[in-house]
Amino acid sequence: MWPEYTEQSDNFGGKNKMIRVTDDVIIKTIARVLTPFIQVYALYVIMHGHHSPGGGFQGGVILAASLILLLITHGWAETKKKFSETKTAVFCAVGVLIYTGIGVLCIFMGGNFLDYGKLGGLLMVIPPEARSLGILGVEIGVGITVMAVMFSIFFDTSTGGNSPEDETTSSLR
Amino acid sequence: MHEFFLSTSILLCFLVLLCLYRGTVGPGVLNRIAGISAIGTKTLVILLLMGFIYDRVEMFVDISMVYALLNFIGTLAVAKYLEIEGEV
Amino acid sequence: MMLIKIIAVIFMLAGLFFFTTATIGLLRFPDFYSRLHATGKGDTLAVFLCFLGLSLYNGFNLTSLKILFIAVFMCLAQPTATHAISRAAFRCGLKPWMKEGENK
Numbered sequence: 001m002w003p004e005y006t007e008q009s010d011n012f013g014g015k016n017k018m019i020r021v022t023d024d025v026i027i028k029t030i031a032r033v034l035t036p037f038i039q040v041y042a043l044y045v046i047m048h049g050h051h052s053p054g055g056g057f058q059g060g061v062i063l064a065a066s067l068i069l070l071l072i073t074h075g076w077a078e079t080k081k082k083f084s085e086t087k088t089a090v091f092c093a094v095g096v097l098i099y100t101g102i103g104v105l106c107i108f109m110g111g112n113f114l115d116y117g118k119l120g121g122l123l124m125v126i127p128p129e130a131r132s133l134g135i136l137g138v139e140i141g142v143g144i145t146v147m148a149v150m151f152s153i154f155f156d157t158s159t160g161g162n163s164p165e166d167e168t169t170s171s172l173r
Numbered sequence: 174m175h176e177f178f179l180s181t182s183i184l185l186c187f188l189v190l191l192c193l194y195r196g197t198v199g200p201g202v203l204n205r206i207a208g209i210s211a212i213g214t215k216t217l218v219i220l221l222l223m224g225f226i227y228d229r230v231e232m233f234v235d236i237s238m239v240y241a242l243l244n245f246i247g248t249l250a251v252a253k254y255l256e257i258e259g260e261v
Numbered sequence: 262m263m264l265i266k267i268i269a270v271i272f273m274l275a276g277l278f279f280f281t282t283a284t285i286g287l288l289r290f291p292d293f294y295s296r297l298h299a300t301g302k303g304d305t306l307a308v309f310l311c312f313l314g315l316s317l318y319n320g321f322n323l324t325s326l327k328i329l330f331i332a333v334f335m336c337l338a339q340p341t342a343t344h345a346i347s348r349a350a351f352r353c354g355l356k357p358w359m360k361e362g363e364n365k
Contacts, residue, residue: 022253024348030341034334038242045235052235062239065246072253177270181277188284195287195296203293203350210342211287211300215280217335218311221328230319234327241331245338252345256352 019158021075031073038066046143050132056139060146067151088148088155095145102137114138175226182222189215206251213244265317272314279307292358293350301343308335 022028046059071079103114111118116134117127125133189212196208217237224233283303290296312332316325 020257024345026344027249027341030337034337037334041238041242045239048235052232054235058239062242065243069246069249072250174266181273184277185280188280191284192287201293203346203353203355204296206346207293207297207300208287210346211284211304214304214308214335214339217331218276218280218308221312221315225315225318230324234324234331238327238331238334241335241338245342248342249345252342252349256349259353 019071019076019079019155021078022073028073031069035066035070038069039063042066042143046139047136049139050135056142057146059139060143061150063143063147064150064154067147068154071151071155083151085155088152091144091148092152095141095143095148098141098144099138102134102141106134178222178225182219182226185215185219185222189219202255206248206255210244210248213240213248217241217244265320269314269318272310272317276307276309276311276314279303279310283307293355294347294357297343297347297350301340305336305339308332308339 042059042062045054045062046056049055049059067079067083070082102116105122106115106118107113109118109121114134116131118130119134120127120130123130123133192208192211192215194208196205196212199205199208217240220233220237220240221230224230224237227233280303283299286299286303287296290299309332312328312335316328316332319325319328
């Protein structure tokens with residue numbers, strides 16, 4: 001009387017099932033509704049790092065969590081349109097570039113590495129405010145890198161490094 | 174007022190201990206997941222009550238919001254894994 | 262002022278009552294699906310009432326608005342997680358508990 005569950009045909013031929021599409025309307029709709037709010041909250045956590053618990057690392061983790069939510073509910077094909085593997089690698093590098101860029105900019109203005117007080121001449125503010133803005137820029141860079149790296153870790157450990165398109169089209173089995 | 178919040182927190186901690194029984198002895202993985210999800214929900218309220226006891230509400234509101242997010246996503250991921258691999 | 266605080270305490274006591282009954286249900290029900298009923302519905306309502314009470318206690322503040330946001334998020338997210346777990350249990354082939362004598 002209870003219907004037997006039969007194995008449905010999945011997208012990837014037996015592997016990479018963790019990033020398969022969920023065939024459930026409720027979970028897909030709720031994930032799609034909640035993801036923008038989670039990302040806005042992650043940006044809030046990054047911005048208020050000096051004022052409440054938060055900062056770069058925590059905000060980056062929450063951003064990565066929103067992307068992982070999208071990946072496990074909608075599958076790889078939908079997420080690839082928004083955040084492909086190339087974009088992940090580019091975001092990893094851009095975050096580090098922002099971090100060291102601000103540090104080297106401080107050297108050009110005549111101070112040590114990451115000496116934010118000397119940025120006051122460039123932004124035309126007093127040195128304490130320049131220090132606050134310098135920390136904010138560094139936290140943004142850290143958050144971007146943490147997001148990209150954590151998403152890449154989840155994707156690599158669930159697929160073993162092979163992208164699902166490589167599996168169906170590769171002939172080197 | 175602090176005595177009321179403190180006694181509520183202690184009662185909720187006792188309820189967490191009771192839920193831990195289902196988390197350890199539940200026959201099978203699925204019962205344990207239900208127990209741990211219940212523990213996570215009670216932890217949210219305990220965190221916010223501690224914020225009221227220490228008079229630093231703004232700090233603890235952010236912490237409990239983050240824990241609500243991560244609990245939700247973790248439960249979804251574990252449920253999907255069990256659906257695929259079977260109950261082992 | 263005192264009236265609002267008394268209403269907040271009443272909400273919190275109601276939330277505590279629902280937490281207790283949900284936990285007793287989690288321990289005493291005979292089957293996995295019924296335990297999931299208890300913890301999915303009872304815990305969500307209890308968290309919503311507790312957060313409502315705490316938000317009223319704090320006054321008319323920005324922090325109270327944030328506490329209400331957490332409550333609305335829990336009302337959306339906790340039933341979805343319960344639905345996901347019960348669906349996983351059904352896909353694993355877990356049969357519900359039947360009374361003796363019924364062959365349905």
